[in-house]
Each structure stands twice: as structure tokens, then as C-alpha cells.
Amino acid sequence: GYEPRTQAIYQVTHRDPVPVKPPESLQDLWATDVFSLSKMQACLPKSVFKSLKETILSDAKLDPAAADVVASAMKDWALSKGALYYAHVFYPMTNGTAEKHDGFISVQSDGTVISEFSGKTLIKGEPDGSSFPNGGIRSTFEARGYTAWDVTSPAYVMETDNGVTLCIPTVFVSWTGEALDKKIPLLRSISAMNKSATKVLKLLGCNEVSRVNSSCGAEQEYFLVDTAFANTRSDLLLAGRTLFGKPPAKGQQFDDHYFGAIPERVQVFMQEVERSMYRLGIPAKTRHNEVAPGQFEIAPIFEAADAAADHQQLIMTILRNTAKRHGFVCLLHEKPFAGINGSGKHVNWSVSNATQGNLLDPGDQPHENLQFLTFCGAIIRGVHKYGPLMRAVIATASNDHRLGANEAPPAIISVYLGSQLEDVYEQIQKCDVTGCKPGDLMDLGVESVPTFMKDSGDRNRTSPFAFTGNRFEFRAVGSSQSVSGPLIAMNTILADSLDWIANKLESQVSSGADLKASVYGILKEIMDEHGGVVFGGNGYSEEWHKMAVEERGLANLPTTADALPVLKEKYIEELFEKTGVLSPVELESRFEVYSEQYVLSVEVEANLVVDIAKTQIYPAAVKYISDLSATASSLKEMGIEFNYSIAKKVASLVNGLSESTQKLEDALDKEEFSSMEEHMQYFAQTIRSLMDEVRGYADSLEGEVADELWPLPKYQEMLFIK
Ligand code: ADP
Ligand code: MG
Incomplete structure (x- = not known):
């Protein structure tokens, strides 16, 4: 008889791995599918390339004459790659990636066809906006929006079900200028952070300060399940997780899966994923088995946040598409199997620029590193003040199965610093503001640990937000989420805190106060007010849940239903408005879209x-x-x-x-x-x-x-x- 389950088992046990492609050198693969700056330089007239580069650096609009030349060069390159279509790619509020495909083909009045692609179509596209959620913006304004090429992000070709397509990364805006996507607020949050960071660095005495950007390296966890199984389970196909299923007799209690041998089929799959990533210029690096059986991880090397966000979306697409070709379904859901370890996306984040380097690098003597202490202090203040926002940006129905459960970061947002740094800030806090000098810190015992030992942070896996040596790792982010929301939140709260610090510092220094003493004084004030968010203990424990809420006044927002209304709070509206990241209307629309x-x-x-x-x-x-x-x-x-x-x-x-x-x-x-x-x-x-x-x-x-x-x-x- 027809028994889907038995048939599935038969199919799975008789599958062969997809044949491996012959190895190619990384140089031959690297970014071959990207219309990169160097490719543009090679094929564009000098003046056009110069204008394009200026546009990229200044975030300005591309002049229409140049756009035509760029479009034509881009089209020729895409056709040489076999592309028949082009697509404006954008990132709607759904965490997904959306594309509007069009053919290059254009029918002439004499009945012949040519391939056509003008500067106008490169710069602007009109997707059917009504099919994407707009939240409040839909009812308030004209529903349709348009996509506009984000010149900071290069075009690339992708092989899809339709064949080869030229993909143009865009932003998605309403006709009235409201952001309808996750890209625009990300770019705005970077600008806001850059502005405030520059102000602070200047006040700290840096003469030359280049543009500060945030960087992001996201570790992506996922499960692979054979298509034959998934096809017989509508829950896996439609909801991405099992809604039924008894935990197996053998689960992850046998830790033999972690870093164990990767099954051959999976290995071939991973090779192809990496190959696709290299072709798109995405620096894939690590692969290993995760804690649960059937679970894996991929982490590219970190990049500038805007590039990393685009690449992260591409990684999710590549994982899903490649899995299909290998007879797998790639589950990005946070909790596909009850009782089995869930999947997260650890968003590693730091801020840096060309002149000062990584601003979250404590160096060997963190207590003397004013720059580091200030930036790290700003983050502590931000996470405390806006902790509920950090919770809200990771609030989805699927991530609720991780947060709040006792195997993933808790729904209470705290900061893990590691014992040595925690100690430094404690010393600062104990110092008398008026007379505080760096030397005093040494006297208070910090010298007992003369050089800073980089803490991998792995020692505390129970923290939702951990300092890991030269960056913070936001671990509570869900595996299926876009990294943009978390990046926007982190950049924005940092911008706000740095601004607050800059104002204080400016008025104190201009009235004659010593710079170092002022910085220490401000940091002491931050720790007095916000130090309660720092926690180095076990985040899963009952005691912490009790202590966090009752003694430290931190919010515990276990479900999305508890967390999303934070977006309607006045202080959150003010945060986004004063930093220019989201207008009140844009913020409200996000509440509506996410809650829907x-x-x-x-x-x-x-x-x-x-x-x-x-x-x-x-x-x-x-x-x-x-x-x-x-x-x-x-x-x-x-x-x-x-x-x-x-x-x-x-x-x-x-x-x-x-x-x-x-x-x-x-x-x-x-x-x-x-x-x-x-x-x-x-x-x-x-x-x-x-x-x-x-x-x-x-x-x-x-x-x-x-x-x-x-x-x-x-x-x-x-x-x-x-
Ligand atoms: P672990 O599993 O120990 O957390 P991995 O090496 O797997 O660490 O992943 C760490 C991620 O953090 C990588 O994507 C890496 O590129 C990224 N990363 C390293 N330094 C920085 C930094 N300064 N800013 C942002 N991300 C970083
Ligand atoms: Mg990690």
C-alpha cells in the first residue's frame, strides 16, 4: 500500500550525494558573480566612474547621465554571464528578501527585439507595493512604493529557477519618502552612529577621524532535513517546524554530533554553499556541526554592517536553494524540534574606522584606554536604557520558542563583560569623581591583572549580549531573522549614548575640566545609573530571573506579545526620531507589521x-x-x-x-x-x-x-x- 512515511525512509536511505564539482581555486571563484567596483572601473569611462565613486562615498544621488552609462555596462556584463532578466532586490519588513523580476527584452516598433536596460530602470523600479506589508503607512499614504538602487551595494548575478538574473540591491520607499524596508533605517542608523562617534572621538583628542561604521559577522545556525521527510509533514513545509513529535530516545544528550564528522551528503552541500558564497564575494569561513543532530552552522568573516546585512540575506537564500538541489530542506526556524537545541543567529558587532581602528578593542591596558572605556560605557548605558527595545527587535513567534526556554539566552536583556572588564568598571564606579585619575584605578587593584586577557565570551553562553574580546555578540537574535533590526537597534542606542556623552564632555572640558577626569566621571555616572544591566552569572537560573526583575528593575518580556508594544513607548519614539533613524509614522508602521x-x-x-x-x-x-x-x-x-x-x-x-x-x-x-x-x-x-x-x-x-x-x-x- 501507499505509506508515505515508509516510502520516505526508503528514499532517504537510497539517496546518493550530488556529485562534487571539481575544485576551483578561491581566486578563480572570488566575486566572479559581482559587478564590483574594480569591474566597473575597468569598463566605465574615467569621468563616469569618478562620479559613481563620489556618489557611493557621499550617499548622494547618481546623476542621470552617468546612470545610463553604468546601466549599459552593467547590462553587458550581466549578458556575458548569461542573464536574461534583471531584478530589483529589496528587504521588506518581513525579514525576507523580495525581488521584482523583469526581462531585458524589449520589442521594437519594427517587431525586432533588443535587450534594453536604461539608467532609469537601474535607478528606479516599481514593485507591486501593495503585496508587501506597509503597516500604518498603507492607510495613511499611497500604498505603492518604489525601489531605488542602493549604490553602496554592488549588483550581482544569481542563478535562480528562471535562469540567470542580474540582481540590483535597492532600498524600498513609499512615494512620500517613508522607509518601507529594513535597509533604509540600517543606513540611517550607521550615519547617526558615525555622527555621534566622530563627535566623541574629536573630544577625546583625535585630530583625524574617518567615517565610523559598524561591522557585523553573523553566525547562522540551521537544520537540514531530507525533502522526502519534509514532504510528508505539512507542519515542516508550511510552518518550518514540527508541531508534533515525541523527543527521540537518542537526542543530543550524546554530544557526539558536535564537531563530529559531517555526513558526506551534507559535506557536498556545504561545499556548494561555500562555492556560491565565494562567487558572490561573501567570505565564508567556518563550518561545523552544531549541538543538535542534523544542525549545522555557517559564519562568514565580518564585514561592514550594510554589506554584511545584504550578504546575510543572500546566505539564507543560498542555504535554502542549495539544500533543495541536494534533496534537503534547510530549516532556518528557531525551534524546528521540541526538546532539541534551537537555532540562533549570533550577531557579532563592533564599531570601527580607518583612522582609529576597532573602537571596541580594549588593548592591553583597558583601564587606561579612554576611547575603549567610553565606547563600551556608551553601550552599557544604551543596553540598559533601551533593553526592552533590544528585546523587541528579536521578537518573533518563532524566536519565542528559544528565548524564555532554558537553553537559549533569556528574554531579559543584560550585558556580559567578563570578570576583568567588569572589575575595571567597578573600580571606576568606586572612584571619587572629582579626584579620579587613571593612576587611582591601578591603586584600587586593577594592576593585579596587568595585561588584558581576551575573553572569548564562550565561558558564558547564557548571556544574550556578551563582550567577546573586541566586539559584542548579540546571541538572542533568531536564526530566521534579518540582522538589520538588531544592527539598527545597536547602532541607534550607541548613537544616542555617544551623543549624551559628547554633550557632557563638551560642557565639562570647555569649562576647564581635565579630560581624563571628566571621562571617568561620566563613566562613573553611567555605571551608577546603568550598571545593573551588567551580569556575569548564569542567565538561565531562576535566581537571575528573580534578581533581574525585582532587584535590578530589568524587564522580562517572555513573549512577542509582551515585547512588541515597547515600540509604541514614547521614549522609543523619541530615540528614533532624534537620531533620525525612524520617524514616528515609520516606527508605528513597524509595530503594526510585526504584530500582524x-x-x-x-x-x-x-x-x-x-x-x-x-x-x-x-x-x-x-x-x-x-x-x-x-x-x-x-x-x-x-x-x-x-x-x-x-x-x-x-x-x-x-x-x-x-x-x-x-x-x-x-x-x-x-x-x-x-x-x-x-x-x-x-x-x-x-x-x-x-x-x-x-x-x-x-x-x-x-x-x-x-x-x-x-x-x-x-x-x-x-x-x-x-
Ligand atoms: P564563536 O563561535 O567563538 O562565537 P566564530 O569565530 O565562529 O566565533 O564567529 C565569530 C564571528 O564574529 C565571525 O563571523 C567573525 O568574523 C566575527 N567577528 C570577529 N571580529 C569581529 C568584529 N570586530 N566585529 C564584528 N564581528 C567580528
Ligand atoms: Mg558565537
């Missing part, structure tokens, strides 16, 4: 739970009861005694399953809500717990019903058969 997405994704899952429970699990369990009762009656006829306990247990679980499914179905009928907040809370509390209730019965049934009747591939099959 939350409700929608929980709703899709709840409907799937009902559907799978009713049409797959219930029938299998009932069939088993009927098998058992048939056996029982024939045994009875033969006068043989039969123990009914299993049949009774299964029958009672089946009743529980059908009752809880009915409750969930009824609960989903509710349509009237007084506010979005209430709507979200209803899904976070009522709907989610009913889903868990249904799952509880189903997973117990999985442990009772005959294996051959069970319709869904089981955890051990999906995780261990490759």
Missing part, C-alpha cells in the same frame, strides 16, 4: 495543528484501537484472556486529543479584539497553550500506537537518517 505577522504565523500553526490532529493522528490512533479491539474479540471467542490496559489508555488519549482539538478550533473562531495588544496576548496565551495541549496528547499517542500505523516521520528518523 506574529498573529498570522501563530494562526497558521494553530490551523495546522487542528488539521494534522484531525486528519492524520486521530485516524491512525483510531485504527490502532480498532485493531486492538478486533484482536480482543477474536481472543475472547477462543476463550483467551486479553489485557485491555493499552487499549484503554489509547482510547483515553484519543478522547483527550479530540476534545482539545475541538477547544482549539473553537478558540480560533474569536474575531473581536479591542486592540492589537489584546489580539497578540490572546494568541500568546490562549491559542499557544491549547496547541500545546493537543500536542501533548498526540505525542503520548506516538509512544503507544503501532509504529507501522504512525503517519508522520518520527524525530529519530528525521534527525538521524541521512
